Amino acid sequence: MAKYKMKMKKKKNWSRVCERTTRTRCDLTGSDLHYLGVYVLRVRASADGVNSHWVNKDFCPDIDASLGPPSRVEMVPVGNLLDVIISDPLTSTQHSMRKHVLNLYYRILYWSRSDDPQGLKPKVLDSSNNLVTLPELEAWTWYCVMIQSRYDYYNKTSSYTEPRCMQTEGDTSYGQIFLYFLVSMMVCFLLVLLSCYTFIRFYRVLKNTFYPSIQLPAHIQEYLCDSSPGSDMPRLLTADSEAELCCDKLTICPEVVLLEIHVPPPLTAPPSELEQDSGRHIRQDSGDSGIYSTEGGSAQQGRSGGEPIKRDQEVDSWQTLEQVKMEEMGRDSADEKDLDEGVVDVCV
Incomplete structure (x- = not known):
């Protein structure tokens, strides 16, 4: 009980803290005592229904409570x-x-x-x-x-x-300060170098990905860019449904070329110029031979009798030359066509 209440005449109400306990200690922490207040405590002993007298004691936490160490x-x-x-x-x-x-x-x-x-x-x-x-x-x-x-x-x-x-620690010397500064500078330099290296590597990867140095040939790029439906040029397939357009079989076969030989029509008579040239040639031969009017009619008869035979021979020789020339021309055209056989068509 608070000590100031002991002086009151009215009935005193005591608060019970420890009752019927065998211990010799009592904890008053839960009694909510003020640290600077003064209280009266009383205690008695009991055994087999026999009680002793009450013993009173004044208690002040400020005076009697112990002090704890730093927490x-x-x-x-x-x-x-x-x-x-x-x-x-x-x-x-x-x-x-x-x-x-x-x-x-x-x-x-x-x-x-x-x-x-x-x-x-x-x-x-x-x-x-x-x-x-x-x-x-x-x-x-x-x-x-x-x-x-x-x-x-x-x-x-x-x-x-x-x-x-x-x-304890000691004072930092100038040598230690310089060493710390040097180590920090090296760490900063390594960090900058690592950052630059990482940036360059990342830049090269991006450049090689989006702008490769090796480009497709121009004619293949033209084929890939031609995406019209009716175009027969090869192009990349962009959908699974277009997989049916792929070729099942590919066959390569040469193109057969037929050679044609043109034969000129036969000549019926030699050209007039040829006759003049041949006559002139005969006259020159006759002039050179020295057979003229001294021989008389026998020589003229011989010339008149032999002239039709010479003309027939000259016509035959001229026709033979023309046939040889035409054969050579046909052989040359055949060789040119044989060269054309190198062209190969691809059939799909």
């Missing part, structure tokens, strides 16, 4: 120093104890693990801040930390947290 501790290296992040202890309702204990502060114990592995002679640092930087630390050294919550008004202290250790 969480984190360490972050900052160069050759360490930052310690401290979370406040929590109440039973998971709220910060700093709302009830305004003068709460922390005691920090830290030591070097290389110099004092067991932490027998730690350094002490008190702070009411939640972020504390540990001073006087060496670079590249492991340090361990333990923290305790404290409240001096009622001389309340909590237990220490578990030790947490962290290694």
Whole structure:
């Protein structure tokens, strides 16, 4: 019961927390007690229906309740120093104890693990801040930390947290800065080079796909472009229904060429010019032979009697020459036609 209600004259109503229990402890967390309030607790013993007298005790959470340690501790290296992040202890309702204990502060114990592995002679640092930087630390050294919550008004202290250790870092030298810069430049260069190589390869693939360097011959392209239904040129089939247009059988056969020989008609009489030439030739022969009027009529009779025979012989020889010329012309035309037999027709 609240202590201020004990002074009232009306009937007092007590709240029962632990009843008929064999334990020597009682948890008052569920009673919703105010942290700064003052309460009266009473307890008695019972056995076989016999009860003892009531024993009263004043209770104030602010005075009597214990203080919990920090709920969480984190360490972050900052160069050759360490930052310690401290979370406040929590109440039973998971709220910060700093709302009830305004003068709460922390005691920090830290030591070097290389110099004092067991932490027998730690350094002490008190702070009411939640972020504390540990001073006087060496670079590249492991340090361990333990923290305790404290409240001096009622001389309340909590237990220490578990030790947490962290290694400090050192100052970055100019050599390390140059090395980091060089490595970063090389990484950037490799990334740019890889990007350019990937772009060029992708560009070549696209170019070879849409604009190939090897083109079809012009006459094949003309055939492929001719898509008229009545055209007999070959073209690509674009539908399964046109598969019936494919040829089932292909046969190649030569074209038969018949040779024709033209025979000129026979000549009945030699041309007049030929007669004149032949007469002139006879006269020249007769002049050269020296047979003229000295011989008299015998020579003339001989010439007159032999002239029809010579003319018949000349006509026969001329006809023979013409026949030979015509045969040669026919043979030449036959050779030309034989050359034409090289043309082959393709029948489908």
